[in-house]
Amino acid sequence: SxxxxxxxxxxxxxxxxxxxxxxxxxxxxxxxxxxxxxxxxxxxxxxxxxxxxxxxxxxxxxxxxxxxxxxxxxxxxxxxxxxxxxxxxxxxDKSVPLPPVKTTDEINPNCVKGCDLGINKLVSTSDGETIANPSNTKNYKRQRRRLKLRQRAASRKQKGSNNRKESFSKVASLHERLANKRSAYHWEVAKKLTDGTDALVFEDLNIKGMKSRCKPKPNQDGGYVRNGQSAKRALNRLISEAAWGELVLKVEVVAGKSGIAIIKVNPKHTSVECPKCHHISADNRDGEKFLCTECGYHDDADVNGGVNIRNRGLKQLGIDPIQLPSVRSRSVAYGQGKLRPWK
Structure with missing residues (x-):
């Protein structure tokens, strides 16, 4: 019942x-x-x-x-x-209450970290630290190819047969293993992001809208012109494999145990805005390089996005980001072995 x-x-x-x-x-x-x-x-x-x-x-x-x-x-x-x-x-256990979230007066501005989510780099922080996306490793690409072969073999089986059920069970098992590895890696990333921070700032992304289909473009002959949907399918798959939403949820869980505040800001123009002169132009960014066409400020494009996200989070807290020193430690967490490789 x-x-x-x-x-x-x-x-x-x-x-x-x-x-x-x-x-x-x-x-x-x-x-x-x-x-x-x-x-x-x-x-x-x-x-x-x-x-x-x-x-x-x-x-x-x-x-x-x-x-x-x-x-x-x-x-x-x-x-x-x-x-x-x-x-x-x-x-x-009601006898062990969760620590309260830190207020604005308790937050140290130098311990506020902006996090930019991406494809090539899973997370790029405002202090110059980057965390690699494990989906770019050779091991993950090998497993993804194995998954493609298993799906192709299962789809060719006769419908309703036991061989088809067994083949799709192997596909589901491989999907589950990939999801477990991704989840374990996200927990490690969440623990690393929350170490030594008072507040974390993320973009308020509409992930569902980012993965929506492109609108059809009709032509004069009654047909349709190319709208880039075929190329967008690959981007949608990479966004799903990165699982940004699951990562942010895990960060919120880990941050809640330590009283760390989670702030979400508007993601508009965070990747093309200069943090020095605040000049906004699509020409400022060229791939993974950022070069301001107005003042000449240059930096890694993803790290620059993390800096803009951090500055917007500080403004929500009522703190002027211009008065703070910009201290950056250029380090790649995944390359230095601080996070375990995805095996």
Whole structure:
């Protein structure tokens, strides 16, 4: 009964979002689409490497992360993935409150860091530090080619056959491994960005809009001219592989444990604006190089974007960025081995 009640709560949430205008009308889904179910607090029992699930009974599981003392179980989610069944347990300890977010008076302006998200470089900060995107490594490209071959082989199987199901299960398993590696790398990046900072500034990106299809361009003959959609498909794939939204969410989780403030600013003209004379022109940027056509200021284009993002975040805090010294440490985190390579 609890599982059915959880499903009704999901349906109620879907209709609430529809009436608020946040989502479309809920559509009926097949039973195969639902790969998880939840249990309410107090129904699940734990005994070492065994877990009791109501309606199923006692089952063994791999205790990858023991629950520390003092925490109580809030909810339990049983999820089916391509590589097996997993149990996700939400725990809470009210005696250990989260630290409050630092106010404007508590934030040191020199410890505010602007972060520019990109493709070639996953993150470029305002202090000159860059973190590489692991999707550019040879190992990831090899796995992406393997995924392409598996998808091609699976699509050629006869529909409804067991060989087709087995082939697509291999594709799903490889997708899951890539997602796990990406998630682990994002947690390491989030820990590095929050070390020694009082506030982090990000762009308020509309990622869904960035990946939307190009509008068709009709011509006089009743047909259509090229609109660049074929080239944009590759960019959309790279944006999805970088997973900027997931990275920002992980940074917010890590920052919340330390009371670090997260600020989001308008991303307009952050990559083509000069931080010295504030001259805005598309000619200022040439690939990964930034050279102001007005005052001659030059810098790495991505790092320059991080500086502009930081300055906008400081203005939101009521701090004048002109009075602060610009201290930069030119270092590449991924190249120096501070983050583990993606294997």
């Amino acid at each position: 609890t599982v059915l009640q959880q499903m009704l709560r999901q349906l109620d949430t879907a209709f609430s979002k529809f009436f608020k205008g946040e989502a479309g009308y809920p559509k009926p889904k097949r039973r195969s689409r639902y790969r998880s179910f939840k249990y309410s607090p107090g129904q699940v029992k734990l005994d070492g490497n065994r877990i009791y699930l109501p309606g199923i009974g006692w089952m063994r599981f791999y205790n990858s992360r023991p629950i520390p003392t003092g925490f109580t179980i809030k909810s339990v989610t049983v999820r089916r993935k391509s590589r097996g069944w997993f149990v996700s347990i939400q725990i809470e």
